[in-house]
Amino acid sequence: MALGTQTVRIPAMSTLAHTPLHDWHAAHGGRMVDFAGWSMPVQYASIVKEHQATRSAVGLFDISHMGRLLIDGPEAAQFLDSILTRSVADMQPQQIRYSLVCNASAGILDDVLAYLAVIDEEKPPGYGLVVNAGNREKIVAWLQQHTANYSVEINDRTNDYAMIAVQGPKAIELLDSLTAVELTSMRYYTGQIMELAGVECFVSRTGYTGEDGCELICGADLALGVWEQLYDRAIAIGGAAVGLAARDTLRLEAGMPLYGHELSEAINPVEAGLDFAINLRGRQFVGKEAIEAAGKATQPVRVGLQLEGRRVPREGCPILRSGEEIGTVTSGTYSPTFGHPIAMGYVKSTASALGTALDIDIRGKQHTAKVVPLPFYERGK
């Protein structure tokens, strides 16, 4: 049998980038694979156990591979407002916004988080941008290309910092034991600098799992100490270190799009259903006209799909209705929470109504699927 990517061992002469936690993962059973040029743990042991530990207690994720950019200078806000689909100029200290970067034809170049970073009270605020690892170089180049009319500086600070996600119903309890700050008072999509585990960290109430929790950014050289303190406490309350495979099953259950699957340069924000991440009124930014035009046209729709049985639809599987191909699966997995296969994909708008019965062609055999609401999983439900 072909074992796929799971047995791809990184050769000794590898030129892959390492996060500050790389050696910890390798020493703790992490199966290291190439992800966007980084040697990352895809799993430590069981994907399902890591998934369930995050849903029932707490999961720790090394997400240091994600790009961390600092956009600085007197016109940083105006500059970003000319690029991002969502305005940042009115952001308040501590606020974080999800946004998209589009090209002139509304193709999605990346989905990003924008952070207002008050680094020096005397100067105008800078902005942090967290971008996908696989898009980092493209986005840095894209930003550089558009700086001509702005007094702005773009610094790729990815390697100076580590980033750790702490996610799950016990995440806040775990983090509270390591900081004097009352984390429960922090609102979702806000962040602040605090001492945590004895280290200065930027802590935000954000995540990619559908659970409560935080993401931490700290100095690269301090990350191992922070991680080890988190890990010891997580293990004691039923938590686990979690690899990229379970990060994917968690985000898929939470209905969150992933760049390279639900998002790409061939997909516009309207199809992706990311209207909340677009402000059109009174603004000008790259891709605005094309997004407006897309909003007036009939578009394919991103939908959630549920299947019976156990065969799992994967990326690229055709979606049919009455024998006619009307869409394609972009992500699919066996859902550890629900015990059946789930998928996301794009279908013709006429086939996107909740409850619509469709067929998915999985390696030559058709399987009945139903359009269901996204997200599949909502915490507390």
Next chain:
Amino acid sequence: MKPETLLYAKTHEWIAVADKDGAKIATLGLSAFAIEALTDLVYIELPQVGQQVNAEQPFCEVESVKAVSDVYSPIEGEVIAVNDALPDNLETLGSDPYGAGWVAKIKITDDAGLANLLDHAAYQKQCEEAH
């Protein structure tokens, strides 16, 4: 069965050949290494009894949370039995891969493929090199 006595395909299937009423019958399963590498199995599609299989062609599939993998037959023949208990007891593949976790029995019509198989020591070496 003792893993030391089996033959292995590079694609991680094991095979045991026995003579029965003048015919050569191959029992086929998946190596412990393969099961450990796949983890989190969710599904196996068994072949059909009576199905013809060709050497080095996929004839059934096993699916984990992360990916689906084809199972190959090293020899040509006809499926004469399948392990019906397996789909509802996938953990058997991990707990007893060389016994209760067998997948199919194939009546061999052409055993030329046997010459390409590895003995246990050579297969172990291949797995270690993959690490």
